[in-house]
Amino acid sequence: MSVAPALALAIKGVLAAAAVSLLISRPALAIEFRSIAVAAAVLYDGPSAKARKIFILNRGYPVEVLFTVDGWLKVRDAAGELAWIEEANLSKDRMVMVKVARAEVRKAPDADAPVVLNVEQDVLLEVLDFSDNWVRVKHRDGAVGYIRVTQVWGL
Numbered sequence: 001m002s003v004a005p006a007l008a009l010a011i012k013g014v015l016a017a018a019a020v021s022l023l024i025s026r027p028a029l030a031i032e033f034r035s036i037a038v039a040a041a042v043l044y045d046g047p048s049a050k051a052r053k054i055f056i057l058n059r060g061y062p063v064e065v066l067f068t069v070d071g072w073l074k075v076r077d078a079a080g081e082l083a084w085i086e087e088a089n090l091s092k093d094r095m096v097m098v099k100v101a102r103a104e105v106r107k108a109p110d111a112d113a114p115v116v117l118n119v120e121q122d123v124l125l126e127v128l129d130f131s132d133n134w135v136r137v138k139h140r141d142g143a144v145g146y147i148r149v150t151q152v153w154g155l
Contacts, residue, residue, distance in 0.1 A: 032065040033154050034073075037091035043083035047072035054083055060095045060124045062154030078153045094127035096135060096152035103152075105145035109134035116145035130155060 036057045044051035047069045057063070063075035063085070071087050078097055098119050106113040109131065117139055119125070125137035125147065134146045135155065149155055 031155075033062050033094065034065055034075075034090040035059075035093050035095040035154075036061045036063070036089060037093075038089050041085055041089040043075070043085050045083065047074070047084045049086070051084065055081070057085075062095045062097055062124075063090070064154075065090075094154070095124050096127055096137065096147075096154035098123045098125070098147075098151060099153045100151045103147055105137060105139070105143065105147050107145055109136075109146040113146070117143045119147075125152070127155070 036059050039059050040056050041058075042053050043055050043057060045054050046052070057077065061077070063077055066074045066076060066082070068074075068087065072084050073087055073090065074082060074084055076082055078099065098121050101121050103119050104115045105117040105119060105125075107116050119139070123139075125135075125139055127135055128138055128144065129136040130149065133149055135149055135152060136144070136146055137152075138144045
């Protein structure tokens, strides 16, 4: 093998190793959630107020932001529906929605902690803090406690 092909092969190996290193060391992209900031927000099938209106979401409902185009955000709701919403209708306040039929909000982040509140599916809770397995939440009536991350949507 001559020097030129051997050098080319070595360079390809170094580049491949660098690419793999970048993929491994690159931090995972964070999922961004926002909440509806207005009493009733219209969602559209395109990034324009002239697009077809497809549904309305109420204040506090969490949506996953997929991408932004000129003041419009493509979002996914808890049912998996995709739509467009004007950015002005969203807040960075964090809310979660209960996704199970019935969930218990506990006094501490422990399955054996006393129950503070029982909540039904689709109830909205304000996020105060969260860790790997628990979310500290506040109900609109003022009750504060912890709920399992597996029981809510919007994180």
